[in-house]
């Protein structure tokens with residue numbers, strides 16, 4: 277029996293028990309806190325009217341966008357997912373020791389749960405696991421899997437947009453401390469002041485004695501970064517252009533995909549990858565009764581992905597009310613898994 281109460285490996289269970297279990301879990305509703313209605317139309321019009329022109333990166337993740345992102349995570353050039361997972365595999369035991377026994381683990385945007393699973397396998401008698409995700413489908417799937425893997429563990433999934441305020445469900449057992457787990461370096465997609473505000477909200481969630489475990493992409497050679505965001509198979513390009521596909525479908529826009537190209541460059545002064553869609557020609561795009569004129573070479577900013585330093589990210593977290601505990605990293609220092617505690 278491992279620490280999180282996993283009785284035996286899934287392969288050891290009888291097939292029928294697994295099927296019955298799956299059917300039972302599939303029927304269990306995942307509470308939905310109604311993610312805020314989409315502002316895609318107004319944010320698109322406002323973004324394309326501003327200077328520089330922008331489209332918000334949160335709209336990448338429709339069904340096709342989420343599938344493309346999954347593919348990005350497996351690309352040879354996109355080191356982020358692989359490196360973070362390897363760090364966790366290597367250090368999960370020590371991380372679990374820092375977190376301690378009987379914790380409430382709150383997972384923000386944990387997706388399929390590959391990294392959370394590594395952590396839960398090492399945690400000592402966790403009181404409850406609360407995965408929070410905007411995708412109901414993803415949440416149901418990962419909850420079914422985790423209920424099978426950790427039958428002794430209370431799991432309380434919450435389907436909501438974690439960028440908006442939400443309440444946590446009450447567990448049956450009182451935890452010793454609340455620990456928010458925010459993997460994937462998604463914090464890099466926030467502007468630094470937004471990151472501080474978001475970390476303040478996390479601080480309020482985990483209360484006194486709480487802690488934060490967060491994956492953060494670190495600054496490195498620009499060639500490594502630019503390769504990761506301009507992959508040779510063109511998956512990131514499809515992911516970026518999918519914003520235009522979505523605008524055509526959901527807003528009736530008439531973006532001609534053959535007249536736009538993807539580009540990502542590293543801005544070393546700001547410490548961020550900047551992703552653009554660049555107009556190949558002079559052109560007019562219509563959305564409803566609005567017309568947008570683009571010159572050849574004109575850019576739409578679609579995403580910033582900040583790369584931090586140990587000191588820089590610690591300063592951000594400190595400004596939000598956290599004390600630095602530890603950072604685990606890989607041999608090239610490309611990625612950091614940071615552990616912070618709430619300042620007393």
Ligand code: AVI
Nearest residue numbers: 348460461462464465512581
């Ligand atoms: C989700 N986020 C951490 C990714 C990143 O690396 O900033 C999104 C992404 N954009 C292009 N490739 C991946």
